[in-house]
Amino acid sequence: MKTMNKKTNVRVRFAPSPTGFLHIGGLRTALFNWLFARKNDGDFILRIEDTDQNRYVKGSVDNIVEALKWAGLDYDEGPDKAGGFGPYVQSERLKIYQNHADELIKKDKAYYCFCTAERLAELKEQQAAQKIAPRYDRHCRDLSEDDIAKRLAAKEPHVIRLKMPDDGIVIINDLIRGQVEFSYRYIDDSVIIKSDGFPTYQLANVVDDHLMKISHVIRAEEWLPSTPKHVFLYQSFGWDLPEFAHLPLIMSPQGGKLSKRDGAVSSLEYRDLGYLAEALINFIALLGWNPKTEQEVFSLNELVNEFSLDKVNKSGAIFNVEKLNYLNGKYIRSLSLDKLSDLCLAYFQKASWKNTDKEYLKKVVSLVQDRMVTLADSVSLTQFIAKPIDYDTKILIPKKSKEPETLKNLKTCRDVALGVGEPEFTSESLKGKFLKIIKDKKLKTGNLLWPFRVALSGATASPDVFDIAGVLGKSESLKRIDIAINKLENI
RNA sequence: GGCCCUAUCGUCUAAUGGUUAGGACACCACGCUUUCAAUGUGGUAAUCGGGGUUCGAUCCCCCGUGGGGCUACCA
Numbered sequence: 001m002k003t004m005n006k007k008t009n010v011r012v013r014f015a016p017s018p019t020g021f022l023h024i025g026g027l028r029t030a031l032f033n034w035l036f037a038r039k040n041d042g043d044f045i046l047r048i049e050d051t052d053q054n055r056y057v058k059g060s061v062d063n064i065v066e067a068l069k070w071a072g073l074d075y076d077e078g079p080d081k082a083g084g085f086g087p088y089v090q091s092e093r094l095k096i097y098q099n100h101a102d103e104l105i106k107k108d109k110a111y112y113c114f115c116t117a118e119r120l121a122e123l124k125e126q127q128a129a130q131k132i133a134p135r136y137d138r139h140c141r142d143l144s145e146d147d148i149a150k151r152l153a154a155k156e157p158h159v160i161r162l163k164m165p166d167d168g169i170v171i172i173n174d175l176i177r178g179q180v181e182f183s184y185r186y187i188d189d190s191v192i193i194k195s196d197g198f199p200t201y202q203l204a205n206v207v208d209d210h211l212m213k214i215s216h217v218i219r220a221e222e223w224l225p226s227t228p229k230h231v232f233l234y235q236s237f238g239w240d241l242p243e244f245a246h247l248p249l250i251m252s253p254q255g256g257k258l259s260k261r262d263g264a265v266s267s268l269e270y271r272d273l274g275y276l277a278e279a280l281i282n283f284i285a286l287l288g289w290n291p292k293t294e295q296e297v298f299s300l301n302e303l304v305n306e307f308s309l310d311k312v313n314k315s316g317a318i319f320n321v322e323k324l325n326y327l328n329g330k331y332i333r334s335l336s337l338d339k340l341s342d343l344c345l346a347y348f349q350k351a352s353w354k355n356t357d358k359e360y361l362k363k364v365v366s367l368v369q370d371r372m373v374t375l376a377d378s379v380s381l382t383q384f385i386a387k388p389i390d391y392d393t394k395i396l397i398p399k400k401s402k403e404p405e406t407l408k409n410l411k412t413c414r415d416v417a418l419g420v421g422e423p424e425f426t427s428e429s430l431k432g433k434f435l436k437i438i439k440d441k442k443l444k445t446g447n448l449l450w451p452f453r454v455a456l457s458g459a460t461a462s463p464d465v466f467d468i469a470g471v472l473g474k475s476e477s478l479k480r481i482d483i484a485i486n487k488l489e490n491i
Numbered sequence: 492g493g494c495c496c497u498a499u500c501g502u503c504u505a506a507u508g509g510u511u512a513g514g515a516c517a518c519c520a521c522g523c524u525u526u527c528a529a530u531g532u533g534g535u536a537a538u539c540g541g542g543g544u545u546c547g548a549u550c551c552c553c554c555g556u557g558g559g560g561c562u563a564c565c566a
Contacts, residue, residue, distance in 0.1 A: 017566050052565055117564075124563095133493045134562065159564055177496070186494050186562090194564040201566050225495055225561040248497085249559070256559075283503095286515090290504060294514050313504080315497050316559060323503065323516045333529075370529040398525095434525095449525035461527035 010042025011215050014068075014075070015205065017049040018060030021266040022067040024319060025220065025250045025258055028284045032247060033218045034073040035285075035307040042215070046078030047208060048089045051198045067267040071277050072300055077212075085212040090204050097199035100207050100237070101160050101192055109236035110192060112148050113140040113161045135188040136161065160193035162202070162229060170228040175216075175245035175309045182228040190229055202226065206233040209242060218245045218309070221316075222257075245309050248288045249316040258319055274347065274374030279328040287317040297330065325373045332372050341365045344378035351379045353386055363471045367463040381463075385471060388480055389458030393487040398450040407488045409448045410455065412437065414481045417474065425477075427470035434466070455484035 014030040016022065022030075037044035046068070050056055061079065068075065077083025087093060104110035113136075120136075127134045141163065151158070165184040172180045192203035199207075209217060224246045234241050252262040259265065270280050282298050290313075291298075291306045298306070332340065341362045348356050348364075355361075368381040383389065397406045416433050417425075434452075438445055453465040456477060462468060469477045 015566095019566075049566065055565060113564095120564085128492090131492055135493095161564095180495075182495075188562075191564050196564080198564085200564070205566090220560095221496065222560055222566090246496085251559075253502085286503065288503090292505070294505080296503095296515055317504090318502060320502050320516075326516055329529090368528090371527075438525095444525095446525050453526060457526095459527090463527080465525065 008041045009213075009215055010037060010040040011045065011213050012037050012042060012218055013045040013047050013209070013212065013214055015047040015049050015208075015219075016064055017052065017055070017201075018057060018064065019052070019055040020057050020060055020063075021268060022064045023258065023260075023265045024267060024270075024284065025265075026064075027067065027071060027267045027280075028250055028287060029218070029220055029247060030068060030073055031071070031281060031285060032289070032307075032312070034075075035303055036216065036218060036309065037076075038304045039307045043076040043083075044073070045083070045085075045212060045214070046075040046081075046088065047212070048079055049201065049204065050089060050091045051200065051204050053196065053198065063266075063268060067271075070268065070271055071281055090199070090208065093204075093208070094197065094199075096211070097204055097207055098193065098197065101199070101203060104162075104192070104233075104236055105160065107236060109163050109232075110160050111141055111163050111189075112143070112152065112158050113189075113191070114143075114151055114156050114158045115139055116157075133186070138189055141189065157195045159191045159195050161189040161191055162232065164189050164229070164232060170231050172224075172227050172231065172244060174224070175243055176248075176312050177224075177246060177314060180224065180227075182225075184228065184232075187228055187232075190226075202229050203233065206230050206237075210234070210237070210239050214242050216243045216245060218247065221246045221249050245312070248313055250284070250287055251316045251318050253318055253320060255318075262319075274376035274378075275324065275328050276331045276343075276375070279324065279331040282331075283324045283327050286323075287319065288313045297327070329373045332375070333370060335369075337362050337366055337369065340369060340378075344375050347376050347379045351386075353379075367467050367471060371463070384457045384459065384462070385468070388483070391454065391458040393491050395460055396451045396454045396484055396488060398447050400444070401447045401450075403488060403491065405447060406451050407485065409443065410451050410481060410485050410488065412441070412443075412448065413452045413455070414478065414485065417469070417478055417481065420474065422474050425470065425474040427464070427466040430469050431466040451484065452481070455481050 012033045014026075014033050016026050016030075034044050036042070046065075048061055048064075065078075065080065075081060077085060077088060079088045090097075101110060105112070115136075119139075123137055124134050140161070164187050168184045170182045170184065172182070174180055190202050191200050193199055208214075227244060227246075231241060250258050252258045254262070267280070271277065278299065281300060281303070285298065285303050286296070289307070289311055292311060335343070341358060344365055345356060345358075345361065348361060364382050364385055365378050367385070368378060371381060372378055396410075397403055401409075413434075416437055417430075420430060420433060434448070437443070438448055449465055450460075453462055453468075454460060456462075456465060456468045456472060472480070
């Protein structure tokens with residue numbers, strides 16, 4: 001695979017760390033990067049930032065890859081897709097970071113620090129007591145070369161820290177926020193190489209973005225405060241800066257960054273709950289971005305066509321599941337019965353339905369397509385089909401009717417049902433027969449159909465009663481009518 | 492505490508130096524209807540506060556306030 005499709009120099013990346021599942025916030029960041037890449041005929045790269053040994057969670061990478069695949073966000077280069085700038089997993093690039101850290105030391109932009117964890121903790125405590133900003137006191141910033149050489153030779157544990165300027169300002173031109181100014185004097189001498197030899201995010205991210213020729217760094221707003229460090233690194237290496245775009249955060253309904261405490265925030269969990277990738281993508285795209293038109297429903301392709309960073313908002317957006325529910329229902333209603341039934345099959349199997357024959361499931365699903373919010377609803381809304389639900393006898397009687405009339409009407413229902421042959425026991429023909437009886441006998445529609453519905457569904461709210469009867473079939477329908485009659489007679 | 496970002500209906504958002512401040516979700520009402528949905532129509536609901544600039548600020552500036560992020564040998 002050479003660079004056959006490459007038409008521009010736009011290269012963006014999604015760089016998650018494998019510390020768990022891909023959450024909604026990460027998916028949104030990935031989406032915006034992907035949209036930007038596709039819109040501009042650029043490359044979208046997946047890079048795994050596993051520089052923290054302690055937080056590594058096994059299976060994370062698989063989860064991330066699977067979630068991106070489900071969402072339809074394909075990447076051009078990544079851990080499992082070579083592209084000439086690999087490897088795409090940071091733990092496989094350790095030597096690169098170490099060399100770059102050495103270069104910074106030679107250039108006097110970084111220094112060895114031998115401070116112990118204990119001293120650092122103590123320092124932090126003192127600073128907290130004095131109510132001053134917690135930061136490194138630069139204790140090792142000016143050690144003599146002899147001293148350093150000696151301690152290094154003695155294999156004394158150490159880290160490498162950034163030698164940040166004492167003063168001056170950095171101006172960041174953010175594509176979403178405009179100019180943002182920071183004073184160097186407030187910025188800490190961050191660790192860039194840990195004592196275990198691994199780099200921190202600050203170093204690895206910048207080095208890789210440069211080496212992988214990333215043109216636009218599109219990431220969440222939480223990274224804005226550390227951008228001055230990144231700028232300092234680019235400048236120290238003598239590299240050109242990429243463009244920066246800091247996305248607004250997605251927040252929980254309680255306020256604050258969306259977190260695990262807010263229920264399902266794993267992207268794949270939404271899939272399992274029965275949300276369609278198209279709906280989820282559509283929804284999160286609208287969280288922080290909008291096309292400046294009144295269009296609300298977008299396919300992935302339409303999003304690509306409409307997307308641009310200058311239409312991205314600056315303020316955070318609350319993740320409100322109600323609108324997602326609305327969109328998901330809308331997408332479900334737009335699906336063909338055939339396709340929808342295929343998608344629902346797994347849910348019926350999981351619920352151990354006896355009959356999962358495709359044609360049968362299509363009939364069952366058709367009953368509830370208009371009321372489904374998630375795919376899982378196909379099962380929960382049709383429980384009563386699989387097995388009769390016990391109900392309070394009283395609900396058989398319509399509000400404007402009495403017990404004797406209801407009993408009489410149920411018997412009428414039975415007679416009508418009995419008179420329909422097995423093969424023509426369909427929603428359509430039943431409807432014709434029932435409406436005719438109602439007309440002939442001058443019955444009140446509701447008073448006949450209400451108990452019929454309750455008898456078949458066990459509930460006062462249900463899909464169309466004739467559709468239910470059609471799915472249930474003649475014998476099961478009659479069985480349920482008899483149960484209802486029996487209940488009323490023994491009230 | 493320090494640094495930074497941010498501010499239009501409950502929520503997601505549109506718009507403008509002069510507008511009846513628009514749309515969507517949610518909510519309410521009505522229509523359709525055998526119920527519930529779906530669907531259609533209508534409705535309730537917002538420019539955080541105080542100063543400026545201006546003939547006029549929701550819009551521009553400043554100060555507050557609210558919300559959020561960062562402040563690790565986490566990313």
